[in-house]
Structure formats: structure tokens, C-alpha cells
Amino acid sequence: MVTGLSDHNLTLVARKLTSKRFRPLVREDESFRIPKRNLDIFHHTIQLIDWDDLLLGIDIEEDSKAFSDKLENTMKDFSCKFRHKHIKHSVPWMNDDILKIMKERDSALKTAIKNKSSHDRQHFAMLRNRVVMKLRKAKADFFMTVIEKARGKTKMVWDQLHKLMGHPNKVRKLQELNINGKLSNNPVEIAKAFNHYFIDSVATIAKCFSPEIRPVCTVNTLEPTFIIRNVTHSDVTRIISFLKPSKTKDTFGMDAVMLKTLSKTLINPISNIINLSISQNMFPSVWKSAAVIPVFKEGDRLSTSNYRPISILPTISKVAEKLVAEQMICHLKNSPFAQISTGQRGCCWSCVS
Template sequence: MEDDIDIAVDKWYELFNQVINKHAPMKTKRVKTFKQAKWFNEEIKNSIQYRNMYHSKKDWVNFKKWRNKTTSLIFNAKKEYYQNAITSSKNSKELWNHIKELNPKEDNIFPPKMQYENQTVYNNQDIVNTLNVHFSSVAEKLIGNNTSDMDFSMLQNFTSEKLKKTENFHLKLISVGEVCSQLKHLNINKSAGLDGIGPKFLKLSAEIISPSLTFLINKSITSNRFPQKLKLARVTAIHKGGPRDIPSNYRPISILNTISKIFERHVCTQLYEFLNNNKLLHIAQSGFRQGHSCQTALTKLIDEWLKYLDNGEIVGTVFLDFSKAFDLLTMPYF
């Protein structure tokens, strides 16, 4: 393997893709797919056949009878299926998937035009470029001329009270076993990143590629450099609402290369452990913490509110939402 991390990563991709192209070459094939609704049953199928038969015979009396029966069967089947599905949903993701099925939105419609800075573009490539310019410059526009230094004295005081002067965070190297375990636990239903390598290929070849990936991760750690290739992401513009020809009505979703997730998970695990062990995470923080969520935050807030209300006091709350919060973080603050 090369000493330079970027050259080493490029070489790894070259060798891996050679093997993939040899044993599983990409081929284009048209496949006619038909996804049957889960609420559809044999009774509805038979009713549709009778309805269509009487329609073709122009027997309008029986046609109306079976049309109404078919409509009723479909309505009741949908009602029963979604009531059971929503009631038995094990998590919020599963619940919202069912709700989206009931109220489908046209999220994947490509806008016919895009308006930006008093100009309107119609070409597909120009529309994509316009969204790219908007996403990459929106933070700078929000910051504007506000370049004043932020006061981090309170944060520094908080951390200095928790940490000893000799207590520093040191990123440990990763083992072949840890890399192999992470590869074997990849979700094969996740999308591939810009490199086109899906998690299924990596999972199937986990034991073979673990040593080489371990070398790359450890090389990145010891050289204090994250590979340039793994910084690239496939960005999808998701429509939030409102007119589809306004860039600000879209939010970017970055699909990272699966390999970079192995890198990042290793760093995240150690960093979270360090923060948690040294009690550097505020007790009121619920975001980005294991075992915490919006539900835990709401439970604590409601409990506090009820205590005040029981004592006859008035409760007032202020909710803040930071626009482009992560994009507004600049390098000097890290």
C-alpha cells in the first residue's frame, strides 16, 4: 500500500472495482415490475373480474352492482390493513411509511424551471447547477458581514472544570476485527454513494477486504488526514414545500460513500465515549445522544411544566430554530 493516504485509497478503489467488474459487471436490463398492494386480496380480485365482465357485456345493472361492491371491498380492505399496520408499527419510521402510503406526495417530480437571482433557467443541467450554487452559498449569505468573533469563554470554563489538564482525547487505531464486524452489520438496503459501491458488495466481501480497509483507516488516523475521495457525496435535493421553482424550498440530502461511514463510525464511537465519560455533554441535551430523543426531551419538559402548574404558576416557553445551523459552523470554531 502507498504511503500517501489519497493515493492508497485510489488504488484500493481501482483494485476493488476490477474484481467487481470481473465477477459482477454492470448490465442494463429492462424489468417490468408490478408491486401488488398489501391490502389486495382474492375477494377483491374476483369482484374486479365480475365488474369488468359486465362492463364489457354492457350489462349496466350488474356492472353497477359489482362496481359498488368492488369499491366497498377496496375501502374496507384498506381501512383494516392500515388500522392494523399503524397500530402495530414498532418505530416512527415504519409509522410514517404507512402514513405516506395513505397520502403520497409527488416528491420525485423534476421541476420544469428554476428561478434564482432574477433569472429563470429551464434546461435540466442548468436547474441542477442552480440548486448546487444555492446549497453551496446559502451559509455565506446568511452570515453576511457578521464576522464578529464568538465568545466561547463559558464553554471553555465548562470543559476546564470537567477535564484534568492532562486529560486529552486520543484517537485509537482500529483493529481488523472491528472493521470486519462493522462491514458485516451494514444495512444492504441503504443507497450507494458517489463511488457506486453499494453496502451489499462490501458486506459480502467483509472478511477479504477488512485488512486493507483497516490499513487505510489507521493510515488516515496516523497521518491526520481524511481521504479526499471519501469527502465527496451524492447530493439529492428534497422538496420541502411551496413552489417547486424556488431553490430555498429544497433541502440537500448527502449520500456518503459507505466506506467513509466505517471511518466516521470509528471516530464517533471513541469521541462519544470520551465526552460521555468526562460528562462533557450537558444533562439537558437530547440530540445526537444514545438513549435520548425528542421524546426524552419532551418527557422532561412536560414533567417540569406539570410541577409548576400544580403549584399554580404559569409556564412560558421559547422555541428557537437555527436556520442552516450546521452550515454556519466555520472551521476556526472547531
């Protein structure tokens, strides 16, 4: 006969053995980033760069490349190789206060079993009930915070639920791929296979459309003409502040979070490069490069046809594109031939002749 156990203890043991627990969140990938201890030195180094001497303001291609190379090399000097540590099996609403009371509860349970006194059992019951109440409140507060931050966006809520349930992420490192009927685990061969497949897919789709002969339209000089104006420092600062705080790095190692942090330092060279691009009517070639990530759709993971490409554009290029897009939308709003259609996603502009 087992002594010193109550029905509550047996229920606890049964739940731990039968109920589905949250899966542990384990990360084994390696990454390069700037350690926190070097961030202040890195920011100070960026501030000391003489951008006026580096950017001559003559050729947009040379200035944009010099700007990107200088930032990339400076970030590489301060970046280190990190390996993600294994995260313990826990839930996001757990905090130090609850862990402390849980330790007191476990200690009180051992004391009650050892002494077999009613006072110790009451003390254990009180701590047990307190743990249950705090867990319920912390869990409720966590989900209420998630719902408030989502602001009606169901995708953000589902992302949190998928993290809790341990659903595998579709974007993960490919170990091997079927290339011409043979399995390969060479990263270079896998990258080339995806590159050829994505390019050939676009060429195949383009063949389905026959070239249309568009009639030449006369331009009415009395109507307002669209001209891209130069941008100011306040315009660039506002666009950078509106960027989503993403830590996804582009081909140069820059992300939106880092750009927001360095915005006061980089606002002058970024504005000059964008204005130089507008005056020379040329989009820099370095801003056209993108990191393409294959995202799995469904089916066989070894086949390239079951993946779709996601392009991570340079962060600086997004700022320039948004500034030009603002001017285009403003022009269309003031155009007498502009018509807005709110039935589709967002706002769709169409010119009616």
C-alpha cells in the same frame, strides 16, 4: 328490466364507480444496477482482487483513491441500465391465494347469472364471503406487521400510509428550473444553479456571525488525553452490521446493503485504510465527496430558494466516522469534566471547566 343482478351486485358496481381507489404506483426513472443473475460473478470477482498488492500502505490519499476506483470500476463492469416497469394497480396485502379465490368467485358469478339456479347462487355467495374474510385478514395482518416493524417510530408508519395513498415523493427528478429569469431543462445548468445557490447560502449565513476571539486554555497533563486508537476487524464488522440497510448509492456506486454483503471480503482493506488514516492524521479527500440532492420544501418548484440540500456521503466514510465517534464518546464518559444532558435529542455531551 335488468335480470340476473342482486342488490349485492349493484352495491359492488356503485362502490367501484364512486369510492376513491388507490393510485397506481408508476416509476419511469432509469437506473444503473447489477442484475441478480450477475451478483454471484460480481461477488467472486471482488474476492479475487489482491488488495495487498493494490494498497501499498504508504499514502492514505493514494490507497483510499485506489480502493474506491477499483470498486467503482468493478461495479461499472457488471452494472446495466434498467428502466422501472409500471406497477399494476394493486394493494400490498394482496396475495396469490386471494387472487385465486377472486377468480373462482367471478367465474361462479357468471355461472349463477347464466344458469339462474339457487345452488349456483349459494356457491357464489360462499366464495364472495370467503374473499371478504381473507381480504380483511390480509389487510389486518399487513398493518399489524407495519406497526410491529416500526417499533414506536411513527415516521415508518406514515411512510407506508403515504405509499398507499399515492402521495408524491418530495425527492423527484426536476424537469425544469428558473435560472436568471429563464426556464431551463438542461440537467447540467440545473445542477450548477443549485450548486451556486447552496454555496452562496452558506456564505451569506457565515457573514452574520462575527469572529470570536477565544482565550487560550492551559492543558492539564494529569488529566486523561484523548488519542484515537487503531481499529480491529471485529470493530469494523460490528459497525457495518449496525448500518441501516439503505440502497441509496454514493458517488462511487456503493450502498449499505452492498457493503453488508461484501463485508467479509472487504473487511481487511477497509480496516487497513482506516488505521492508515488514523496514523497519518488525515481524512481521505475521496471520502469528502458527496452526492447532493435538492429536496423540495414548499412554494414554487421552479425556484432554487424552495429547495434544501441532502448530502449522500460515501458509505465507507460513515464506517470510519462512527468508529472515531465511539472512541470520543467513550473518552467523554470517562472524563471527570464530562456532563451528559438527556433532555435534548439523544445524548448531548458538554465539557464544564
